[in-house]
Amino acid sequence: MSVRRIMGIETEYGISVPGDPTANPMVLSGRVVTAYATQVGMRAARAGWDYEDEAPLRDARGFDMARGVADPSQLTDEEDPTLANVVLTNGARLYVDHAHPEYSSPEVTSPRDAIAWDRAGEAVMREAVRLLAVPGTPGVNLYKNNTDGKGASYGTHENYLMSRATPFAEIVRHLIPFFVARQVMCGSGRVGIGVESSRPGFQLAQRSDFFEVEVGLETTLKRPLINTRDEPHAVADRYRRLHVILGDANHCDVTNLLKLGTTSLVLGMIEDGAVGEALTVDKPVEALHRLSHDPTLRTTVEVAGRGTLTGVQLLWSYYELVDRWLERKYAGERDEDTAEVMQRWEQVLTKLERDPMEAYREVDWVTKLKTLESYRARDGLDWSDHRLRAIDIQWSDVRSDKGLFNRLLAAGRVEQLVDDTLVKDAVGNPPRDTRAYFRGTCLARFPREVAAASWDSVIFDVPSQPSLQRVPMLEPERGTEAHVGPLLERAESADDLLRLLAEGTSATG
Amino acid sequence: MATQEHKNPQRRDADPADDAPDPAPAAAPAKQELDDDVDSVLDEIDGVLESNSEEFVRGFVQKGGQ
Numbered sequence: 001m002s003v004r005r006i007m008g009i010e011t012e013y014g015i016s017v018p019g020d021p022t023a024n025p026m027v028l029s030g031r032v033v034t035a036y037a038t039q040v041g042m043r044a045a046r047a048g049w050d051y052e053d054e055a056p057l058r059d060a061r062g063f064d065m066a067r068g069v070a071d072p073s074q075l076t077d078e079e080d081p082t083l084a085n086v087v088l089t090n091g092a093r094l095y096v097d098h099a100h101p102e103y104s105s106p107e108v109t110s111p112r113d114a115i116a117w118d119r120a121g122e123a124v125m126r127e128a129v130r131l132l133a134v135p136g137t138p139g140v141n142l143y144k145n146n147t148d149g150k151g152a153s154y155g156t157h158e159n160y161l162m163s164r165a166t167p168f169a170e171i172v173r174h175l176i177p178f179f180v181a182r183q184v185m186c187g188s189g190r191v192g193i194g195v196e197s198s199r200p201g202f203q204l205a206q207r208s209d210f211f212e213v214e215v216g217l218e219t220t221l222k223r224p225l226i227n228t229r230d231e232p233h234a235v236a237d238r239y240r241r242l243h244v245i246l247g248d249a250n251h252c253d254v255t256n257l258l259k260l261g262t263t264s265l266v267l268g269m270i271e272d273g274a275v276g277e278a279l280t281v282d283k284p285v286e287a288l289h290r291l292s293h294d295p296t297l298r299t300t301v302e303v304a305g306r307g308t309l310t311g312v313q314l315l316w317s318y319y320e321l322v323d324r325w326l327e328r329k330y331a332g333e334r335d336e337d338t339a340e341v342m343q344r345w346e347q348v349l350t351k352l353e354r355d356p357m358e359a360y361r362e363v364d365w366v367t368k369l370k371t372l373e374s375y376r377a378r379d380g381l382d383w384s385d386h387r388l389r390a391i392d393i394q395w396s397d398v399r400s401d402k403g404l405f406n407r408l409l410a411a412g413r414v415e416q417l418v419d420d421t422l423v424k425d426a427v428g429n430p431p432r433d434t435r436a437y438f439r440g441t442c443l444a445r446f447p448r449e450v451a452a453a454s455w456d457s458v459i460f461d462v463p464s465q466p467s468l469q470r471v472p473m474l475e476p477e478r479g480t481e482a483h484v485g486p487l488l489e490r491a492e493s494a495d496d497l498l499r500l501l502a503e504g505t506s507a508t509g
Numbered sequence: 510m511a512t513q514e515h516k517n518p519q520r521r522d523a524d525p526a527d528d529a530p531d532p533a534p535a536a537a538p539a540k541q542e543l544d545d546d547v548d549s550v551l552d553e554i555d556g557v558l559e560s561n562s563e564e565f566v567r568g569f570v571q572k573g574g575q
Contacts, residue, residue: 012574021568099572147571154574219575245575374547375554390562391554393569402557413550 002330002338003264006107006161006434006476009118011249012100012154013125013398014143025099026083028140032101033084033094035131036124042447044084049095050454050470053233059217060168060230060240087453089428089444090120091436098220100154101125101142106436107161107455107476110337111260113431115253115418120426126398144249145396146206147190149197149389153210155219156249160242160264161234161476166271171242172215172226174270177279177303178263178318179225179246180288183208184297184311185348186259188248189365191372191383191392193293200383201293202372204365206248208292214284219245225284233455235474242267251396251405253417254344254362261341265322274325279317280304295369297356312353319345361415367408368395438479441488442497449494462495469498 015032017023030044037044085095091106103121108114125142133139147153162171187205191197195209203209216224227245234241244263250256269275281287282302290299291311300308306317323342326334334342344362351358352366360370372388375381381388397403400410408414430440435456442450442458451461451468460469473479487504491497559565 014569014571016569016571019568021570025572098574100574143569148569149566150570152571152573154571157575220573371550371554375551378551386563386566387558389566390559393566394558404554404557407553407557408550411550411553 002268002326002335003111003261003341004109004335004337005264005268006109007111007114007260007264008105008107008159009114009121009260010102010104010155010157010159011118011121011144012097012102012156014145014148014154014393014396015100016141016143018138018141020138026096029096029099029101030084031132032125032128032140032142033086033096036094036128037084037086039127039131040088042086042088042443044086048452049085049087049093050452050457050459052470053231053454053456055231056229057217058230060228087439087443087450088124089430089440090117090426091430091434091440091443092117092121092124093455094124098154101128106430106440107434108431108436109433111257111264111341112337112418114260115256116422116426117431118250118256119418119423122398123423123427126400129399141402142398143393143396144251144398145188145393146248147195147210149190149192149392151196153195153207153223155207155245156247157219158244158247158260158263160244160267161232162240162242162267163271164232164236164238164240166240168228168240170270170273171267173278173280174275175266176214176225176284177281177314178266179244180281180284180291180301181311181314181318182246182259182262183248183288183292184315184352185262185345185359185363186247186250186255187292187363187365188250188255188396189368189392191389197389202295202369202383203292204295205292207246208288211246211285211288225288234476239476248364249396250364251409252362252364252367252414254348254415255364257341257417258344258348261337262318262322262345265326265338265341266318269322269325272325272329274328275321277305279306279314281314295356295365297352312349315349316353319349361413367405367414368392371404371408432481432485433477435473435476435479437481438473438484438488441484442494445488445491446494446497460494460498462493462498464495465498471498471501 015025015028034044083096087093093104095102103124105117108117122144129142183205190203190206193199193201193203211223211225213222213224215226217228225246227243229243232239232241247259287301297310297312300310303309348359348362356366357370359366395404400406430436439453439458449460449462450458452459456473458471487500491500
């Protein structure tokens with residue numbers, strides 16, 4: 001194992017109509033999805049979603065929640081025809097999730113690719129905003145953030161494919177302390193303390209105040225540090241998809257790289273049974289809140305067997321465990337992606353420990369705080385001032401000219417790891433090394449014949465067959481360019497493709 | 510637990526309050542240069558920030574999501 005594994009990021013974007021806070025966000029989100037889909041020549045309902053393998057109430061602890069006791073927002077598998085939904089040629093899903101437009105990236109295999117296809121999602125949203133900016137109308141604005149500061153939060157979820165053989169209890173035990181501390185390097189920063197910003201101030205993470213329990217199935221209420229949703233979207237007895245709901249939407253490439261990279265490495269170590277004694281944190285939910293509320297990073301938490309540690313020190317403990325594990329397993333033979341994540345991890349922790357402000361080109365919350373502190377100092381503003389909250393919101397506006405982060409990025413004030421040309425390519429094209437290649441390429445080649453798709457299937461409606469033809473893709477690492485590229489190349493029609501697939505032996509999984 | 514020494518010189522287990530900041534790197538830009546740089550960031554923000562920030566903040570109301 002290394003940092004490389006099947007992973008992806010789903011982001012729900014904040015949505016608003018300037019001057020009209022009462023505009024219906026479901027209708028607006030539908031317009032966002034439809035506008036983009038139409039522009040790229042797809043119909044938002046045409047390539048619909050295949051819900052057959054969705055099981056949002058299946059719990060990783062081994063039981064199902066009864067449909068009757070579930071909150072209506074948990075019933076994500078009941079299709080509502082009024083909600084727009086499209087699978088893009090890059091293998092991503094663009095749709096309306098509750099009251100937000102959501103971009104779910106295609107499956108990728110490295111943190112760098114996760115960044116590229118996550119930023120491709122921003123480009124999609126930026127394009128939708130442009131399309132809806134009709135002269136004479138207020139238009140629609142989209143924000144890559146996670147709260148309105150008034151009690152509502154919406155998610156940026158990470159997904160990691162894991163071995164089913166790893167006991168879930170081990171994941172919970174070793175991941176909770178890591179998640180308590182991860183925000184110290186991965187938070188996006190937020191003006192206001194408490195879910196409704198009832199106390200003025202600045203905190204490290206957008207999401208932390210919204211978490212109430214350690215482990216649970218819910219994602220919209222009583223949010224848990226570890227989400228137990230068990231929908232592998234893959235061969236269920238071989239794989240688990242860990243659905244991480246705690247993180248913030250990131251802007252800085254380095255922050256995003258660290259979020260995906262360090263989490264993947266910690267998971268690798270857990271899968272390998274190599275962590276040893278757990279770094280159990282006392283009262284983890286409360287510890288999460290306390291760490292988030294202290295940008296000086298001096299706040300400590302109680303760690304079993306280690307005494308009191310700061311968030312940075314707790315992250316150093318994980319860094320050292322991972323470093324030793326990699327050394328034992330691979331000696332000097334680390335792949336490039338793993339080496340990069342470990343180097344960045346060490347550099348960022350070193351800076352955060354010396355003086356957090358040193359990480360202002362790499363870490364989202366530091367970049368935001370440094371800017372806000374300068375603004376405060378110039379105008380003598382109190383943390384309750386509206387201008388600071390406005391900067392916090394507008395920071396994540398997806399537009400190039402209005403989004404404050406985008407302005408800083410364009411001016412070269414933050415470090416960029418993934419080139420814009422790669423992102424541009426990722427808007428239209430799928431990753432080549434996962435099943436997203438098959439999904440995206442089918443949508444690009446045969447948009448009229450793809451009746452529906454999902455993470456683990458593509459459904460064709462072809463003239464030669466009386467019924468719909470479902471191609472399952474239960475192996476995320478199959479359906480790659482190396483695997484089905486030549487076959488897709490040879491197929492002159494969707495009919496042709498189905499015939500070639502039938503001749504081959506289970507080409508996609 | 511492996512016994513291998515960690516090689517990072519900045520690593521400290523002590524109370525964070527004891528951590529003295531390291532001296533600034535030699536190549537740090539002059540103060541005037543830094544001030545100008547900060548000013549230009551703030552000017553840029555002033556140029557695009559929503560003019561009625563109070564109304565803008567009040568109007569940014571979201572429904573909860575996942």
